[in-house]
Amino acid sequence: MKIAFIGLGNMGAPMALNLVKAGHEVSVFDLVDSAMRRLEEAGARTGASAEDATRGAEVVISMLPAGQHVRRLYIGQPDSSGLFDALEGKPLIIDASTISPQDARIVGEAAAERGLTYLDAPVSGGVGGAQAGTLTFIVGGSQAGFEQARPVLEGMGKNIFHAGGIGAGQVAKICNNMLLGILMSGTAEALALGVKSGLDPAVLSEIMKQSSGGNWALNVYNPWPGVMEGSAASRDYQGGFLTDLMAKDLGLAWELALGCKATVPMGSQARNLFALHAAQGNGGLDFSSIQKLYRSGEES
Ligand code: NAD
Numbered sequence: 001m002k003i004a005f006i007g008l009g010n011m012g013a014p015m016a017l018n019l020v021k022a023g024h025e026v027s028v029f030d031l032v033d034s035a036m037r038r039l040e041e042a043g044a045r046t047g048a049s050a051e052d053a054t055r056g057a058e059v060v061i062s063m064l065p066a067g068q069h070v071r072r073l074y075i076g077q078p079d080s081s082g083l084f085d086a087l088e089g090k091p092l093i094i095d096a097s098t099i100s101p102q103d104a105r106i107v108g109e110a111a112a113e114r115g116l117t118y119l120d121a122p123v124s125g126g127v128g129g130a131q132a133g134t135l136t137f138i139v140g141g142s143q144a145g146f147e148q149a150r151p152v153l154e155g156m157g158k159n160i161f162h163a164g165g166i167g168a169g170q171v172a173k174i175c176n177n178m179l180l181g182i183l184m185s186g187t188a189e190a191l192a193l194g195v196k197s198g199l200d201p202a203v204l205s206e207i208m209k210q211s212s213g214g215n216w217a218l219n220v221y222n223p224w225p226g227v228m229e230g231s232a233a234s235r236d237y238q239g240g241f242l243t244d245l246m247a248k249d250l251g252l253a254w255e256l257a258l259g260c261k262a263t264v265p266m267g268s269q270a271r272n273l274f275a276l277h278a279a280q281g282n283g284g285l286d287f288s289s290i291q292k293l294y295r296s297g298e299e300s
Helices: 012-021 033-041 067-074 101-113 126-132 143-153 168-196 201-209 216-220 243-260 265-282 287-295
Strands: 002-006 025-029 059-062 092-095 118-120 135-140 157-164
Touching (some): 002 012, 012 025, 012 126, 092 101, 101 118, 118 143, 126 135, 157 168, 168 201, 168 265, 168 287
Parallel strands (some): 002 025, 002 059
16 A cells, blocks of 8 residues: 655654555655654655655554644644645545544544544564564544554554544543553563572562563563663663653643543652653653663662
């Protein structure tokens, strides 16, 4: 298929690469030129703009940081029109970014007004899952749109879920990431307690993995440097899922809770921890660097 991919960051670049490998005709665009060069070398066409990249596309996929980027891309701003008004034909629109369900519905309505099918399809599985093509896609939108998207999503992911109407994918993703934020900070807290009490972090990790505290962070994303080969912690927390993005997702969980009068005391605690960690200059590090917050004053 002819697929346009917009946003080639930590997640978007390996996802687009997998679409090239799956034999699709891929054109790409990112504001950062160097991000496009890697895809060009792999055989993708690079666009001079988002409009250019989407020319002739049957499917448009976006993977952008936050809701404002997605709204700006598709709908535009008061002084400039968006991609929806520049598209030729009626490609299927799949936004894989994590944004608020409300933003997804706003973009979905703007798409519907122009006769376009829009799906919110946030992902889980991290950069490792994006590289391996084993992401989980959590899709919101019509059944027909979901069926149309499935073969494309299968080129980048292993588990493809249909959560409900537009915005439902984002609700499920936000619930998942709130739990992830709680699990990662809890794991970091337990490791710091054990190490300060004289345990080896690798030994403690193995014990907790095989015990009732076992969880995804311990299994595949250990936050203590050197415990897990290839983890973000073992490369100085570079790349991966940024602290800023986790703080954003926990903020989305908070907004969602306000809107439906849910109580999220653990999620609020995690949001404050990640927001504090970001404010201390760690927003550009992987979110497992929350471990550093628990290690401050270690030498004293
Ligand atoms: P990132 O910051 O690494 O990449 C975002 C990319 O979008 C950048 O390359 C940036 O230049 C580009 N961009 C921004 N505005 C643009 C525009 N108007 N046109 C073209 N390109 C534009 O972020 P990421 O880690 O790849 O995450 C992307 C989304 O996926 C976020 O919503 C995040 O919450 C979500 N997510 C990330 C992970 C992860 O592990 N990193 C996992 C699941 C979901």
